[in-house]
Amino acid sequence: MSVNELYSKYTRVWIPDPEDVWRAAEIIKDYKEGEPILYLKLEDETPLEYRIGPKDNALPFLRNPDILVGENDLTALSYLHEPAVLHNLKVRFTESNHIYTYCGIVLVAINPYEQLQIYGEEVINAYSGQNMGDMDPHIFAVAEEAYKQMARDERNQSIIVSGESGAGKTVSAKYAMRFFATVGGSANDTNVEEKVLASSPIMEAIGNAKTTRNDNSSRFGKYIQIGFDRSYHIIGANMRTYLLEKSRVVFQAEDERNYHIFYQLCASASLPEFKDLALTSAEDFIFTSQGENIFIEGVNDAEDFEKTREAFTLLGVNDSNQSSIFRIIASILHLGNVEICSERDGDSCHILNDPHLAHFCQLLGVELEQMEHWLCHRKLVTTSETYVKNMSRKQAANARDALAKHIYAHMFDWIVEYVNKSLHTSSKQHSFIGVLDIYGFETFEINSFEQFCINYANEKLQQQFNQHVFKLEQEEYMKEQIPWTLIDFYDNQPCIDVIEAKLGILDLLDEECKVPKGTDQNWCQKLFDRLSSSVHFQKPRMSNTSFIVIHFADKVEYQCDGFLEKNRDTVYEEQINILKASKLMADLFQDTNKDSSISTSSSSKSSRVNVRASKPTPKVPNKEHRKTVGHQFRSSLQLLMETLNATTPHYVRCIKPNDEKEAFSFESRRAVQQLRACGVLETIRISAAGYPSRWTYPDFFNRYRVLMKKSDMTVGDKKLVCRNLLETLVKDPDKFQFGKTKIFFRAGQVAYLEKLRADKFRSACIKIQKTVRGWLQRVRYQKIRKSAINLQRYGRGYMARRYAEQLRLTRAALIFQKQYRMVRERRDYLKVRQAVVTIQAFTRGMLTRRIFQEFLLHHKAMIIQKHVRGWLTRRKFRRARNATITIQCAYRRMRAKRELKQLKIEARSAQHLKKLNTGMENKIVQLQRKMDDQVQSKNHGSTHVVEVHCSIRLVKELEMMRSRQGDGSQLTSLQDELEKLRAELQEAHTHMKKLEEKHSNEKMGLEQVRYQSLKGENSMLKSEKEEMNRRILHHSKSTEELDEERQRYQNLLREFSRLEQRYDNLQEAKFQPGHKRNNSTQSSLESDSNYPSISTLELGDTDDAIQVVEEMGVEKAAMDIGVFMKLQKRVRELEQERKRLQVNLEKMEDQVNCKVGPCLSLETNNVPEWTNSKKPIDKEEAVRAYHGLCESKKLLEAQLQSQARKHEDELAAFNTQIELLKDDIEKKQEMLNHTMSLSPEAQVEYSVQQEITRLTNDNLDLKELVEKLEKNERKLKKHPNESSSQPTKAKPQLTRQVTVQRREKDFEGMLEYYKEDEAMLVKTLITDMKPNAVSATVPCLPAYILFMCIRHADYINDDQKVHSLLTSTINAIKKVLKKNNNDFEMTSFWLANTSRLLHCLKQYSGDEAFMTQNTAKQNEHCLKNFDLAEYRQVLSDLSIQIYQQLIKVAEHMMQPMIVSAMLESESIPSLAGVKPMGYRNRSSSMDGEGPGSYTLEALIRQLGQFHSVMGEHGLDPEIAGQVIRQLFYSINAVTLNNLLLRKDVCSWSTGMQLRYNISQMEEWLRGKNLHQSGAVVNIEPVIQAAQLLQVKKKTSQDAEAICSLCTSLTMQQIVKILNLYTPLNEFEERVTVSFIRNIQNRLQDRNDVPMLLVDTKHTFPVLFPYTPSALSLETLHIPANLSLDFLTRV
Secondary structure, eight states, X not given: OOHHHHTOTTOEEEEEETTTEEEEEEEOSOOOTTOSEEEEEETTSOEEEEEBSSXXXXXOEXXXXXXXXXXXXXXGSSSOSHHHHHHHHHIIIIISOOOEEEETTEEEEEOOSSOXXXXXXXXXXXXXXXXXXXXXXXXXXXHHHHHHHHHHHOOOEEEEEEOSTTSXXXXXXXXXXXXXXXXXXXXXXXXXXXXXXXXXXXXXXHHEEXXXXXXXXXXXXXXXXXXXXXXXXXEEEEEEEEOOOGGXXXXXXXXXOOBHHHHHHHHTTTSGGGGGGTOOOGGXXXXXXXXXXXXXXXXXXHHHHHHHHHHHHHTTOOHHHHHHHHHHHHXXXXXXXXXXXXXXXXSOEEOOSOHHHHHHHHHXXXXXXXXXXXXXXXXXXXXXXXXXXXXXXXXXXXXXHHHHHHHHHHHHHHHHHHHHHHHOOSSOOOEEEEEEEOOOOOOOSSBOHHHHHHHHHHHHHHHHHHHHHHHHHHHHHHHXXXXXXXXXXXOOHHHHHHHHSTTSHHHHHHHHHHSTTOOHHHHHHHHHHHHTTSTTEEOOSSOSSEEEEEOSSOEXXXXXXXXXXXXXXOOOHHHHHHHHTSTTTHHHHSOTTSOXXXXXXXXXXXXXXXXXXXXXXXXXXXXXXXXXXXXXXXXXXXXXXXXXXXXXXXXXXXXXXXXXXXXXXXXXXXXXXXXXXXXXXXXHHHHHHSOOEEEEHHHHHHHHGGGSOHHHHTOSOHHHHHHHHHHHHOOOXXXXXXXXXXXXXXXXXXXXXXXXXXXXXXXXXXXXXXXXXXXXXXXXXXXXXXXHHHHHHHHHHHHHHHHHHHHHHHHHHHHHHHHHHXXXXXHHHHHHHHHHHHHHHHXXXXXXXXXXXHHHHHHHHHHHHHXXXXXXXXXXXXXXXXXXXXXXXXXXXXXXXHHHHHHHHHHTSHHHHHHHHHHHHHHHXXXXXXHHXXXXXXXXXXXXXXXXXXXXXXXXXXXXXXXXXXXXXXXXXXXXXXXXXXXXXXXXXXXXXXXXXXXXXXXXXXXXXHHHHHHHHHHHHHHHHHHHHHHHHHHHHTHHHHHHHHHHHHHHHHHHHHHXXXXXXXXXXXXXXXXXXXXXXXXXXXXXOSSOXXXXXXXOSHHHHHHHHHHHOHHHHHTOHHHHHHHXXXXXXXXXXXXXXXXXXXXXXXXXXXXXXXXXXXXXXXXXXXXXOOSOOOHHHHHHHHHHHHHHHHHHHXXXXXXXXXXXXXXXXXXXXXXXXXXXXHHHHHHHHHHHHSOHHHHHHHHHHHHHHHHXXXXXXXXXXHHHHHHHHHHHHHSHHHHHHOGGGSOGGGOSOTTSOOOGGGOOSOEEOOGGGHHHHHIXXXXXXXXXXXXXXXXXXXXXXXXXXXXXXXHTTOHHHHHHHHHHHHHHHHHHHHHTTTOHHHHHXXXXXXXXXXXXXXXXXXXXXXXXXXXXXXXXXXXXXXXXXXXXXXXXXXXXXXXXXXXXXXXXXXXXXXXXXXXXSOSSTTOOOOOOOOSSOTTTTTTTOSOOOOOHHHHHHXXXXXXXXXXXXXXOHHHHHHHHHHHHHHHHHHHHHHHHTOGGGOSHHHHHHHHHHHXXXXXXXXXXXXXXXXXXXXXXXXXXXXXXXXXXXXSHHHHHHHHHHOSSSOHHHHHHHHHHOOOSSTTSOOOOHHHHHHHHHHTTTOOOOSOSSXXXXXXXXXXXXXXXXXXXXGGOOOOGGGOOTTOEEO
């Protein structure tokens, strides 16, 4: 394209700007080539005349289309230049908050100065196994690329992380190592990956410090090699360090700190173990307080110190070595506080009793006097003599600081060496990945020796980087067979020669260091003399003590002061010798030239070597200090470059966006400086020099087929179509090249094609708009015409209806008048009639009342007459009666006097008194019997007491009368006593009646109270009901807590199974030469527990078990099922013994009661003898007799009640039998009626069927009998000698008479087997079992057979057999699952059988909770002797482990399908668009080796296969639903995570495709009747994400709708999707930053977990519902193909 076409009106360009570096503008007038002025308009509408000319500015850079802005890869931009790169990085960083961007092979990382949730384990899992171009740019993508290329190419890899201080190099390197530690974890239990990560806090503590640019700046470079074995698991690591900044130990600039370890140790000085260090606050020490700020905001030094100590411990540094390190660090602080006083002459100095020097010597174990002496003096050695020279105060201070730096440097090297030893492995290293964390290019106001070395290292790295980029470009062109010319790129070898060549800067520096009186000024003058001719070296105009080196990034002026001293790194030998004499410092300063076989471990006292100089000449020790720092650094750098050149490098360039450390703030000037310094722009320049834009043929065809003609589309070869199109559109053939798989374009050609595409779309849109607008106008006219017709029709109808309404109103008025007149006349008539009736009523009432009054007066007179006449008659009668009574009384008194006289005469005789006494005794006995009758009739406690008292009183009176038998003169007193007794008896009766009345009143009161209490109870029950409802609601709320608890339990089971797997692997590895098989009777939990297990064979009996429990302890014994089974058996035996003793006690009580009964009867029979006996009756005997009567009465009542109950039970049994007979009769009657209702032919057929059924049953019985006889015959033939010679060894449980024919109904649902056949049973049913072998039988057949064998062992009460069979079953299932750990069908089969065996153990356990759905026959089959609750728990845990393995296998099979099926496959054809992908195209790292693409149909087909397999194996539908629910969660997690990490799929078309795919999956769920399993809820986040991609994203109403729509997505996920949303063409608009901020403000109130990615490893807690089987065990048929002939049905 010509200049006139490119720089036309409305074209956007970039122009230089002094503040923002580059500024956007728009051309407002077409530019003609050669014009001196370009007319522009800035973004703020300000016009600008931009001058163009060869001496002025060149034509400005063109801007890329908006569709390309924000791309993941900078090489995807059509125009590749500095402003485009800077703008793309700024848009991604500030608007989308993306800190990573690809620039060809370089990953640009911008420090966000904020913690981002993009480094979790779920992010590592998302990037693991993915190609570098498939996901958004990330440090994990670079690490995965290195890991993948190491495994694919078998070549060592390197990740080079560079950048200036504060750019985030250390963090990036740390995350890369975390990725390798997670993905390539060690295969054994050495935990090497944890040790590699643990080295980071140690190195940060001793090598990082706070600077003005960074709070955690690495003050040294390091290269960490992570070693891998042939399986690409981490086996070890090694670390190299470069150029530690030792000067920071003794000096820090303002607002900077020393190394972190000093402040951490001071912050923890109050700990007891650090009391002897004599440390205080860091402000009290000179080496830590020079920066005037000892704190870092947001950093707790004490907590970091604990992490450092934990890292030391993890790396194997024991407490003694740690204490030594901390003592050395504390001694350095004390050394810095040593005060040196100057003498008067100024040429010497001394130290006066300094406590810090004493602490220094005490901590290091050196002599105080020697150290005090040699800190102020030095020894000079010549060829002839040796003498001691005084030092000035300044010289002594410099020597002290040099000693401190030297001690710290040696301690740093010792720690690095120890870390390397702990990370070293004896295994052979197959390959490694190196992570280089090295300082970036630095330039300050004052640049010294450290900056010179740093920039020298960056020059070497930049050279290696340029060569690698050029090599990759060359390989790409050769691979695609494109003709290429040599691309000119910047070669910085001349600059490197100035530094390291012969007589270069470093050589001259080393030479000047050898001169005895060499100075920095002399060295600088030599540089001017030797290097002034080089273009990369300059002399400053205003200074003779500095020089300028022109580096690849910038010019840097270095100050010569201090170069020689820092290069020499001089430390006086006398001070070193004192330190070598210390046991603590021996390891740090031992001679490296000596034999290295001596161990340097500081943990052993014997390995510490005390080095003392035997001669005064220091020549031998000086060998250690001969090499200068510059020479050492050049050598180590050369070794590093050789290592990097032997590996495949990957580059990470860290950028510092601003100097104020503000989050997501981008300063263009600072960013451009770093982009130029780190080589990113050089990469862009190399790419732009060739063909930077590259498209595959299918992508180019899909993107630009709109520019083709219909005739071009008929050609089948897409390459030919693309070639013809490009030759038509682009006339210059040099602007593009056709490769084998890609089309290569020059810079700007993609933008031109995009312009043509936009024009074609624009013209098409105009045509569509024209057609649509015409159609809309026609539709509008038709609507208006139809509306007019409707209005006319409705108007005419309205007029007609109004006229008809008027006619109806006129007719209605006439009717109203007629009716009103009629009503008025009738109302008047009714009023007159009512008045007449009222008058008549009142008149008739008055007359009637008069007649009634006269009748009432006559009636009252008659009543008065009647009462008067009666009163007169009664008075006359009373007078006559009184007279008669008076006469009778007089006569009777006369008769009584006569009789009294006669009685007095008779009373004097003894015979009469005896008769009287006899009569009295009879009366007393009669009274006693009468009282007993009353006691029996009333049954009231109070009456018993009254009668007893009466009886006792009568007995007393009887005794008194007997004592008075001899006195006949007391007859009168006896009669008086008799009357008194009668009166008392009457009073007793009266009292009894009162008690009865009181009892009835109390009864009524109690009933009332009972009523009130029942009423209260009712209200209380209502309140309890409400409380129960509230508890139910609370229980429903706490279901999530229960799920979490279940989740934690199942996670523990998963971890347990993992540890068990690891233990088995170790066991196999340990006993691989000769594996010894474990005993099959071993406990199933023996391998699951860390405690020793004891089998039942070793226990013997329960006493031994109790003894074992006492020896092992309760807690350990509780973990062993064998011990538990024995103890439980012992408890059952004790319980049976207790019941037996209780029964015996009850029998003895019955016998005693039987013996007491006759005694009571005898006592009762003896009572009448007392009445006839003439002997006096004792009071106590009378009381005993009365109590005996009461007891006998109670005994008779109890016997009567027991007989009544027995009678009632028999009656109930007879009634039940009658009901059963009735039911039987009814059934037979129904059968008879059914038979009679049939036709004669049907009756014959029915009878034939009945006869066939009977014959079939008989045939089965006979067949079983034959099978038993044949089996016995085979056994006898197999063991003829044993059966004849040892008949007594036959199994007692198999002595049943097999010749007896049994019908099918007589089987008990048990299977019998020999003990030695157990291994064959387990092998047949479990080890060798294939799911297809029992596919045509009853589901879960092995589980039923195993349970029937367990039932028989329980039936014969053989606990060892039960224990052995269950243990062998569980262990065999575990082995089968371990062997087939990737087989879904086998895992599903054993999950179904294990759960069914568990359900059988519950169903037939005898527990009422599990027997509610059993039949009567199933209840008869319950276990009788053993409680297998412990084994139920073991089987439950095993089922959970199998379920987790099933989920793992299914997820592993589905994992490759999910992303391709859900996000990439075009379920709706031609909907997805294609955008430029840049250098990092999809599948760039694997070159087509990845798995093929999967469609949605393949994924649904896989899910259907899973569901059908689970259904065929008889897995419970609830469990199958939970499996599908978990798989849908995995689909949701993987899909959503990829959506959140891929910019290319966040578009409207992808949202449409995704919504369609989800609807298809929902349809599959409904078809399988799984829509209520909770699977739809699990994919709700993906549904909402698809909707979010489709909704509008402009106004506040849209923001509110999004917030209400996306309830299942977190705020971070919503914002991430909005930031990633990418229009596929220029007609779509990007989501504005203000809209995203609006969304964030609206979602601030949400209490979301700060989570970006979904945890793909989350597993829902599984719940195994109890599902009893309706199958009857006695009807189960065992197929012959299972070869279970050794089993016998019982």
